[in-house]
Each structure stands twice: as structure tokens, then as C-alpha cells.
Amino acid sequence: MVAVLIDGLVLGLQFGMLGVGLTLVYGLGGVVNLAHGQMAVVAAMVAARLMDRGTATALAVAAGILSVVALGVVIDRTLMQPVYRERSEHRVLLGLLLMLGVGFIIDGVLEWRYPIEALSLRITGGPVEVFGVAIRRGSIVASAVIGVVGLALILFFRYTTFGRATRSVIEDEEGARLCGINPGAVRTVIFGLSGGLAGIVAMTQAMTSPVVSTAGVGLTIFALIVAVVGGxxxxxxxxxxxxxxxLVNTLSAFYIGTFVSSIILLLAAASTILLRPEGLLRRA
Amino acid sequence: MSEPLLAVEGLSAGYLGEDVIHDIDLTVATGEVVCVIGSNGAGKTTMLRSMCGLLPATAGSVRFDGVDLRRLPSHRVMRSGIVYVPAERHLFPGMTVAENLALGSYPKRPDPAQLEIVYRTFPRLQERLGQNAGTLSGGEQQMLAVGRALMAEPSLLILDEPTTGLAPVLAQEAYGALSELREGGLTVLVAEQQVPLALELSDRGYVLDHGRIALTGPSSELATDPEVRKAYLGI
Known part of the structure; x- marks a missing residue:
């Protein structure tokens, strides 16, 4: 039971980080990045290809993450520019459709070129005992990485000048402009950061189970559900x-079955929209 | 005579291809307080927004401190020494008063001496530093909007209807604070419907009517002008 809870927590931290990346890009520019999971998989595939060719793991992981940072920046500077010129619903719909297209393209290319590629990052060493339960070392490292990055993010947004500027654009774009902040530049940086976060999630997933080239859609859906529930x-x-x-996902998968767990997840998301439309932490 | 701090010449601007303001000439010299008065819909906001690059101008020039502002995007204008406070304020409601003030000095870190000036002008803000801007009263929000603008240490502060949504007593109070800032040497351009308050505060004024400058002169003269008295002072 405790082991299942801990598995759920590890998975939950990864879901959370995926959701953060999605939510930031949406908050800044109204773009629902439906290729978010696919970007994570791109990072994994870049790292896997490099490792196949004998690149050191650390270097391959860094290159994988940086490649999706670059991908995020390029998408923002090119495809998203016409989106940001639109207003309200038009902006959301155009952004959503374009990113859906990007997701299709990434999925298509990966399925065509690397149908059986997968990334596994083996963390050596036996299980570690926590609260009397043996936990895989990979899970511990993965949680630690997400925890450190998550904490860094929270501090970044609360205390740094650029982090505050980012929040100000989310709060009121015109107000930010009045303070001398360039919302376009903030969006570009954060789209890159969001890509990087997706890449980090892919690497931590690979520490416990292989990330396959077709995992993108599933990750996008999880990110979307998390972002909706979180607000x-x-x-x-x-x-x-x-x-x-x-936790919900892991517990229901353990006690009932994987198929049912996705339904329960969607039910959880739908009831949040009905009960707390502003998200868990938002005051109405 | 040297060039004024702000020199607007022949400025026209509007929405959807239709000009709302036509051929505006206006100057502000360093240390001056200048007001633009006019009724609702006269084009005051359009004029201020087009000066700051928030709305593209269709003709004319805006020179500030020797720089042609029409070539700059609005966020660059706000870093050049002008700060614009719109009537809707555009605060960051989910962020604290302290964070709102800090963002005013972006991209620099807030200067403690400047914060001191803001606190002295608006002691209420200092009491509410940890509170979210969205929870402030209307009067406090207006103080915060001006306070945030002051954090940029502007050489020209542009205010659009600072009394919007304020009860008469609070409007008086807001103008009290502005006259304190004026004593401190701040250069101000203020657009206002509350004509008596604006004329009392300012050195010079422009009367905007149907998008054109109808009249200009020292505020004391405008206050005794029969046309102005009839149209805006209700006398």
C-alpha cells in the first residue's frame, strides 16, 4: 500500500511539472500547447539517439533537454506570432489548432523514423528503504530532480525580477507593458522554459520505465488534465x-485496472470544472 | 528657448481607420503640470495612448527628450522616462502591493529612496504592502497605480482621469497627492473630466473638443474663460 502511494507521488510530481509547463504558456499567451507531451518525447528521443551512438548519458540528457528548449523558442518566434496578434477566442482556437498540428507532425516523424526507439536511464544501485518500504532508486532520483526543479521554479517566480515580470504578464498584459516589460520577449523565454520542463519530465520518467516514441499523446492529455484541475x-x-x-491514477490502476484509471482521472477533472471552475487554489 | 521635454506636432490617431483625434499640437516643459480637459468622448484617452505608442498614430510626430517616440514600441516608451497611468489602472490584482511597486521599476531593482518617496506620498500603501492589489479599495488602487508609475522615476508622468470611480472626497485627496508631487518637481500631463480640480493643479491647459484642440492657455485664464466656464464648470 505505501509502495503504491509512493509510486503515485512520484508520478504525481511528474504530472505536476508537465502541467506547470502547459499552464505557463497558456497563462502568458492563451496558447494551449497540445504538443506538450510530444515535446517531452522529442527530448527523450534526442537523448536516446545520442546514447545509441555512444554519447555519455549526462551529455545526452542535457542535449535532449536543450533541444526542446530550442524547439519551444522556435515555435514561439515563428508559428505562434500570428496567434499572439489575434485576440480572445480567436487566439485560443488558432493556438490550439496550430499546436495540435505540431503534435501530429512530431508524432508522425517519430513513428516513421524511430518506431521502436525508447529511452531508459538506468540508475544503478539497489532499492532504498524509506519508512520501512523498499523504493526503487530511480524513483528517488526522479522525485528529487522534480522537487529541486519545482522549488527553483517557485522561488524564481516569487523573487526574481524576470519571474515577477512573467507573473505580471499573466495577470495583466497591458499593465506589464506600462511597466516597460516586453510581453513578447517574456513569452518566448517561457515557451523555451516550458519545453525544458517537458524535457526534464521525460528524463525523470525514463529513470523508472522506458519512454517510448509514441508516448507523446498520453503525456499531453495528462498535462492538460492537470492544468485544468490546477487552474x-x-x-x-x-x-x-x-x-x-x-495518486488517484496509481491507486485506481492498482486496485481496479489501468483502463478504469483514465476514466477516473477524466471524471476528477470534469468534477473540478463543475465544482471549482477557477482551479484548486484560485479564489473565485 | 530650448526644446520642450515633450513636443507633439500634428498628431492624428483613431480606431478602425477612422481618426478620433486630429492634428494635435501640444508641449510640456520640464517642471510643468499641464492638463487636457474635455468631455467624455472628446478623445483624451486616444490622444494619450497614441503618444505612448499604445495606439498607432496615423500622422504627426511625438518627440520626448529628443527621441522620436513613434518609432518605439510602447514598452520601450515606458523605459524612456515617460510613464502612463491609464484610467483602468491595469494593476496586477493577484500580486502584492510590494510586488506591484517593484514591477514599476522594471528592469531595475526597486530603489529604496524612491520607495521612501512613494510611502511618504501614500502612507496607506506602506500599511498594505503584503496585501494583494485586487483587495484594495478604489482609492488605494489609484494610489498604487500612481505609486507603481513613480517607481520608474519618470521624467514625465502621464495620468488619464486619475479620479475615475472615486468619490468626490477621494478625488480631492488624489489631487492633494498630485500637488505634493508637483512641489517635489515632477512633470505631469493629466487628462481630466473633473475640470475644476485639473485647472487648480496645473500651470497650463488644453481644451480638447471633438478630437481637436479648441483652446489653450494658462490654467488661471482658462478658469475664467466664459466658454470654458459654461461648458465644463457649469457656471
Missing amino acids: LGSTSGAFLAGIILG
């Missing part, structure tokens, strides 16, 4: 939602 635009909300949904 679009809220970082800590996304983390909280991720942890709750990770």
Missing part, C-alpha cells in the same frame, strides 16, 4: 493537482 495559469495549483491526480 490554468497557476503554478502551485498545477503541482498540487499533479500530485492528487498521480
Whole structure:
């Protein structure tokens, strides 16, 4: 039982970080990045290809993450520019459709070129005993990585000048402009950061189970559910939602079955929209 | 005579291809307080927004401190020494008063001496530093909007209807704070419907009517002008 809970927590932290990446991009520019999971998989595939060719693991992981940071920046600077010129619903719909297209393209290319590629990062060493339960070392490292990155993110948004500027654009774009902040530049940086976070999630997943080239759609859906439950635009909300949904997912998969767990996840998301439309942590 | 701090010449601007303001000429010299008065819909906001690059101008020039502002995007204008406070304020409601003030000095870190000036002008803000901006009263929000603008240490503060949504007593109070800032040497351009308050505060004024400058002169003269008295002072 405790082991299942801990598995759920590890998964939840990863969900949370996926949701944060999605929620930031949405909050800043109204773009629902439906290729978010696919970007994570791109990072994994870049790392896997490099490791196949004998690149050192650490280097391959770094290159994988940086490649999706670059991908995020390029998408923002090119495809998303016409989106940001639109307003309200038009912006959301255009952004959503374009990113759906990007997701299709990534999925298509991966399925065509690397149908059986997968990334596994083996963390050596036996299980570690926590609260009397043996936990895989990979799970511990994965949680530690997400925990450190998550904490760094929270501190970044609360205390740094650029982090505050990012929040100000989410709160009121015109107000940010009045303070001398360039919302376009903030969006570009954060789209890159969001890509990087997706990449980090892919690497931590690979520490416990292989990340296959077709995993993208599933990850996108999880990210979307987490972002909706946490409240679009809220970082800590996304983390909280991720942890709750990770636990729900793992517990229901363990006691009932994997198929049912996705239905329960969607039910959880739908009831949040009905009961707390502003997200878990938002005041109405 | 040297060039004024702000020199607007022949400025026209509007929405959807239709000009709302036409051929505006206006200057503000360093140390001056200048007001633009006019009724609702006269084009005051359009004029201020087009000066700051928030709305593209269709003709004319805006020179500030020797720089042609029409070539700059609005966020660059706000870093050049002008700060614009719109009537809707555009605060960051989910962030604290302290964070709102800090963002005013972006990209620099807030200067403690400047914070001191803001606290002295608006002691209420200092009492509410940890509170979210969205929970402030209307009057406090207006103080925060001006306070945030001051954090940029502007050489020209542009205010659009600072009394919007304020009860008469609070409007008086807001103008009290502005006259304190004026004593401190701040250069101000203020657009206002509350004509008596604006004329009392300012050195010079412009009367905007149907998108054109109808009249200009020292505020004391405008206050005794029969046309102005009839149209805006209700006398």
C-alpha cells in the first residue's frame, strides 16, 4: 500500500511539472500547447539517439533537454506570432489548432523514423528503504530532480525580477507593458522554459520505465488534465493537482485496472470544472 | 528657448481607420503640470495612448527628450522616462502591493529612496504592502497605480482621469497627492473630466473638443474663460 502511494507521488510530481509547463504558456499567451507531451518525447528521443551512438548519458540528457528548449523558442518566434496578434477566442482556437498540428507532425516523424526507439536511464544501485518500504532508486532520483526543479521554479517566480515580470504578464498584459516589460520577449523565454520542463519530465520518467516514441499523446492529455484541475495559469495549483491526480491514477490502476484509471482521472477533472471552475487554489 | 521635454506636432490617431483625434499640437516643459480637459468622448484617452505608442498614430510626430517616440514600441516608451497611468489602472490584482511597486521599476531593482518617496506620498500603501492589489479599495488602487508609475522615476508622468470611480472626497485627496508631487518637481500631463480640480493643479491647459484642440492657455485664464466656464464648470 505505501509502495503504491509512493509510486503515485512520484508520478504525481511528474504530472505536476508537465502541467506547470502547459499552464505557463497558456497563462502568458492563451496558447494551449497540445504538443506538450510530444515535446517531452522529442527530448527523450534526442537523448536516446545520442546514447545509441555512444554519447555519455549526462551529455545526452542535457542535449535532449536543450533541444526542446530550442524547439519551444522556435515555435514561439515563428508559428505562434500570428496567434499572439489575434485576440480572445480567436487566439485560443488558432493556438490550439496550430499546436495540435505540431503534435501530429512530431508524432508522425517519430513513428516513421524511430518506431521502436525508447529511452531508459538506468540508475544503478539497489532499492532504498524509506519508512520501512523498499523504493526503487530511480524513483528517488526522479522525485528529487522534480522537487529541486519545482522549488527553483517557485522561488524564481516569487523573487526574481524576470519571474515577477512573467507573473505580471499573466495577470495583466497591458499593465506589464506600462511597466516597460516586453510581453513578447517574456513569452518566448517561457515557451523555451516550458519545453525544458517537458524535457526534464521525460528524463525523470525514463529513470523508472522506458519512454517510448509514441508516448507523446498520453503525456499531453495528462498535462492538460492537470492544468485544468490546477487552474490554468497557476503554478502551485498545477503541482498540487499533479500530485492528487498521480495518486488517484496509481491507486485506481492498482486496485481496479489501468483502463478504469483514465476514466477516473477524466471524471476528477470534469468534477473540478463543475465544482471549482477557477482551479484548486484560485479564489473565485 | 530650448526644446520642450515633450513636443507633439500634428498628431492624428483613431480606431478602425477612422481618426478620433486630429492634428494635435501640444508641449510640456520640464517642471510643468499641464492638463487636457474635455468631455467624455472628446478623445483624451486616444490622444494619450497614441503618444505612448499604445495606439498607432496615423500622422504627426511625438518627440520626448529628443527621441522620436513613434518609432518605439510602447514598452520601450515606458523605459524612456515617460510613464502612463491609464484610467483602468491595469494593476496586477493577484500580486502584492510590494510586488506591484517593484514591477514599476522594471528592469531595475526597486530603489529604496524612491520607495521612501512613494510611502511618504501614500502612507496607506506602506500599511498594505503584503496585501494583494485586487483587495484594495478604489482609492488605494489609484494610489498604487500612481505609486507603481513613480517607481520608474519618470521624467514625465502621464495620468488619464486619475479620479475615475472615486468619490468626490477621494478625488480631492488624489489631487492633494498630485500637488505634493508637483512641489517635489515632477512633470505631469493629466487628462481630466473633473475640470475644476485639473485647472487648480496645473500651470497650463488644453481644451480638447471633438478630437481637436479648441483652446489653450494658462490654467488661471482658462478658469475664467466664459466658454470654458459654461461648458465644463457649469457656471
